[in-house]
Amino acid sequence: MDKKLVPDIVVARLPLYLQTLNRLQQEGEYNTSSKDLGKRIDISAAQIRKDLSHFGEFGKQGTGYSISFLIEKLEDILHVNKVWGMALIGVGFLGHAIANFNGFQNHGFQIKCIFDNDLEKIGTNIGEYVIYDSRNLAEVIQKENIKIAMITVDAEHAQNVANQVVKAGVKAILNYAPVKLIVPKSVQVQNIDPIIELQHMTYYLD
Amino acid sequence: MDKKLVPDIVVARLPLYLQTLNRLQQEGEYNTSSKDLGKRIDISAAQIRKDLSHFGEFGKQGTGYSISFLIEKLEDILHVNKVWGMALIGVGFLGHAIANFNGFQNHGFQIKCIFDNDLEKIGTNIGEYVIYDSRNLAEVIQKENIKIAMITVDAEHAQNVANQVVKAGVKAILNYAPVKLIVPKSVQVQNIDPIIELQHMTYYLD
DNA sequence: TAGATTGTTAATCGATTAACAATC
DNA sequence: TAGATTGTTAATCGATTAACAATC
Missing domain, CATH: 1.10.10.10 (Winged helix-like DNA-binding domain superfamily/Winged helix DNA-binding domain)
Structure with missing residues (x-):
């Protein structure tokens, strides 16, 4: 079927x-x-x-x-009768908020690792996690068999990050960057973009 | 027309x-x-x-x-050839991230005021803003003629906050709480919920 | 039994696409 | 002019709704 x-x-x-x-x-x-x-x-x-x-x-x-x-x-x-491990890439304010979000539990998801390319941030803690170096992205994602990535980097870096996680085996991306990501058809993408939602609503406002 | x-x-x-x-x-x-x-x-x-x-x-x-x-x-x-003032209600990690988001500028939006009901937070600064007491919600929103609210409070409090902002004249709500808000038909609502997006994608994963 | 609600079919409604005359 | 691309029409495709037999 x-x-x-x-x-x-x-x-x-x-x-x-x-x-x-x-x-x-x-x-x-x-x-x-x-x-x-x-x-x-x-x-x-x-x-x-x-x-x-x-x-x-x-x-x-x-x-x-x-x-x-x-x-x-x-x-x-x-397929949420199991727990999906997730990678979070980008530890700005938004990444920080997502890392501390406790709503993933009980709904089939769990953050497994967090990455950033800022040397100031790498190695520091965020909640229960240690921030890894983005350069180790592929390695960690493959090793942990992670299939879902949340991208919270700048618009300019998002496509590059997407390329990397896809190469590492990720099959679903929750993209918070305001760009249309180009990925293979076998990879799912959903976008979260407040500007898009706000502009949709202001059409009806005067 | x-x-x-x-x-x-x-x-x-x-x-x-x-x-x-x-x-x-x-x-x-x-x-x-x-x-x-x-x-x-x-x-x-x-x-x-x-x-x-x-x-x-x-x-x-x-x-x-x-x-x-x-x-x-x-x-x-x-209708984004002008700048819409917005109210942000709820200063958890997510509210914090949104308050510090600089992507609203140039796209028709600007946060005008931020509210929380936590006495520890009220009066403190977040970026360039002072956090107001939620009890003054209606007053400030009306006075500043704000038509858009972003709700980043808990699921349990979201409907209550929605009721208040609607009463105060808000016509569009960007709702980050995982609840379906009940509002008059004249009020726009869009939801942002990562769990919903993730579960949509895991359907296609195995 | 009588009332309620399912799963499904067929009808309706709406959105997308293909095609093309108009024209820059 | 020849090539490209628009805006629009009509055809196709798909999604929603209404209705109802089945049955708990």
Whole structure:
């Protein structure tokens, strides 16, 4: 079964479903329905059912979905029923914030190593981590078998860093630099860029 | 002319076009084409032309687009030909990083005030700013006529903060908390959530 | 049983692409 | 002029929604 059978736009919604289910569970709920879930995230009940139907039958007529069961299934589908080691490259203010972010735990992710090319920073501590020399990037990433990188370097250096991590075996990049990275098709990239989001919103402002 | 005539998915691409044009200009280019632009950001030339055609005719047959002219037009369309004052609420590591981010300048945005509810932080400096007491949120936002808020508080407090800023007149929220905010339809919200992006990518990893 | 909600089908709606006349 | 590229139309493609039989 080829993965491309599931549209990417559907895949993109699954983490949102998972997030919402986790929240419902925290609130002490045991069951939910496509209607209930949809109301929470402004998505039609039909779309939620259609999305889930790409992967199996997880609900029961009349009663809806078991939250814990659906969480389990979505974690399986998204491959976050394990912990992915991540590399963080670039220790500016943003890199610092991400290194200290404790929200990765319990959602399938863990920072394994942090890099910078600033001699002042290399060897110093950031939280529980030691900052490594960027020149050892490939070596460490390969040795630790890391598949995910978060890039928080300047726009000018981001493509160069991307090239390096890809060469070292990274298959997914979360890119915080405001550049479109060029990578092989086998490598996933998602961008986080506040300017893009802000400008999207100001269109609707006057 | 109702704005809803332009699909939101089209609007969402405009900031990306603008970013790319700015980069081209920095690289010393004066002209570009839908084909050239498209190749840079993996979007078809036809789509770029179609998107732009919602707003006017900005190119010339045979020669394409003047970069500076198209930048000007896109800035007009996105309303970033002015500087939007922004409020930042929540001074954890992430808020700290955003407060020190210098990428807002030149793209239409400027942080005007920063809030926290931690008595240890209130009154201290962060870069050029003084951290205000969250209890004065509404007052300051109204007085400074701020229309955009960036929320970097915990998931548990985000909705409460959103309610306050909306009440104070904010019309656009960049939400870094992993919650779906409930706001009036007249208020724009965009979310930035690394977990969501990472889980989207791990679907394709094995 | 009656009410609720699923998974799925078919219909609708919307977005993307291909093609081309116009023209720089 | 010949080549290139626009803006736009129509065709294609894909995503969302409405509806409903199945069934808990």
